[in-house]
Amino acid sequence: MSAARVWGWLAVLAMALAILFCMGLAFGSVHIPPATAAASLFGHTAPDPVWEQILWQLRLPRCLTAVLAGSALALSGLLMQTLFRNPLAGPYSMGISSGATLGVALAVLAGAGASGLPGVQALDGVRAQLGVAGSAVAGAGLVMLLVLTVARRIRSNTTLLILGLMFGQIAGSLVSVLQAFSTSEQIRSFTFWTFGSYAGVTWSQMPVLAGAVLAGSLVAAACAKPLNALLLGWTYARSLGVGVRSLRGWLLLAASLLAGAVTAFCGPVAFLGLAVPHLCRGLFRSADHRVLIPACMLLGASLSLAADMAARLPGGGRALPLNAVTALVGAPVVIWILVRRRAGRDE
């Protein structure tokens, strides 16, 4: 694909994101015209003060969270797919989100009678947020490190995927054990949190989430060139002068930071991270990370906004679990990959 077409498609994705963002602001139990919503962002006060309140206190943080989470998960998935050289790698499919969940559960319980989970009751105080986000990132990183260690001995993609699922199961059962020692209120909050939601992130939490996503993206962008070399495998990458040890470390850090932070604030969100990189590769017909990194972030953000709106479709203050929506889109992508690979190579 020529450079001009790449830029063209990126522009299209950016436009789609802007449109979806305005729709996200307008869409909800109280309808606010998209134009008014967009104007309000640029300082034109909306005619109704209630609208103003809804926009600034509810919808804008929610849409921003959707954008941050979607782009972070998609980017994390892209990094993991190249790092593991496995098309089925992703934050959710490889148990990384479960590791983050375990981190969150530990943090909440260790905070004894913690004020609750992010998605439900606002965690205030920067230290508390950093604690939850930090332990989520640590949990994600730990599981990823485990999978990475095992992956060096295992060639089969599918086996690796099952291993990831098993690590996720272990983390999940540890969470269940923790729940046995929790109050029913905590369990209820926790269960809602695991459905995934963008609604719980407040303005005071936004800087932590945004900071983590920004840091992860910057590391990823700086690794774009060696990531391309890694497409040939670790041995060739090394023969091309890539410092594989440090690259592995940076990728691990970036992917855990992105997936862990999002999980801490939004719950484990399924399939976005796995599916978006494949959609981008298909759309751009490219494997170049300098193209795929911005493409995944834009498309991930857009799909994330769309999924959030779909989850709110029932209306009347009711919402579907976000995971139900993302799985409906994401799972078929996984099936498609599996079928295509099986067809190409008869075993």
Add this chain to the structure above:
Amino acid sequence: MKAQGSLQVTAEAGAPLRAEGLAVGYRAATERRVLEGLDLELRAGELVCLLGPNGAGKSTLLRTLAGLQPPLAGRLFLAGREAESLSAQGRARRSAIVLTERIEAGNLTVWDLAALGRHPHTGWSGRLSETDRAAVRRGLEESGAWELRERLFDELSDGEKQRVMLARALAQEPALLLLDEPTAFLDLPRRVETMRTLRALAQDRGRAVLLSTHDLDLALRAADRLWLISAGGVLRSGLPEDLALAGAIGSAFDQGDVAFDKATGQFRIHGHPERRAHISGDAALAFWTARALEREGYAAEASGEGHDLAVRAETTGGPEKPRWIWRARGAEGVASTLEELIRRLRGHRAPD
């Protein structure tokens, strides 16, 4: 031209590859030295084939020379600079390797893949300059992959993939090109073509090329020098013909019923012949007659006395009407095909 410039620098700086007392192997719980005490030199413009039986350490040596695993002892110089003092990038600018491992490249086109060879030359973003593009193009042309440039790598045949991987290595513009069994998986015409390409790269472009291969016949004909590893872990370097005449090839490969025949430059695979045959006549006929008789347990000899069998191959009736006049102990006759000759010989031998 940049390529020429970089080669001049190489020529000033010393041989593309030199090793002193090099030991290669693995460092696990205990150190396992596969080869040691190696003093090697590869000069610019030289094609060297690394030969040896399986497990002799060919891949280990190549991987060590490429910096993919550390040497266990000794010193290694790339274009005059000690390898250890070079950065990973600096090393990748001096030497490139093509491995046997197969890669899956997803959506990479041939051009994209070859362009990855510019990795050690480009800045942090990997953006290709005009010079980089020219180097990629040259690599694709020299390896014969230019026509494939817009295809997806994953859709190519084995031979085509091999050419693209070579193009990627050439795009690195290395003074030293290492290849691990580049002719494996290829059919005969492709093997010959690969060798010819590599020869041209060495001769015309002044690169030093080192490749490991099991293709002894091709190596004997195409290599400027052989590095011959015998099962005992001794590496001998020399002109192919010198090594053949000195019996070094035989001592490296001979095993059981397989033996290198100095006279023909080929391996005898039929064990220890019990009978001797004297074959004379038309050269081509005699060659194939000898092949057929070797399978029957005869050692074909061009001269000498006291044979068990004498065969004279003639084309007096025209080139498409050959005949074989044969005389064994107590029997003789004329055959019009080799099949008939063999059948008669078997029939004659059957009673005893």
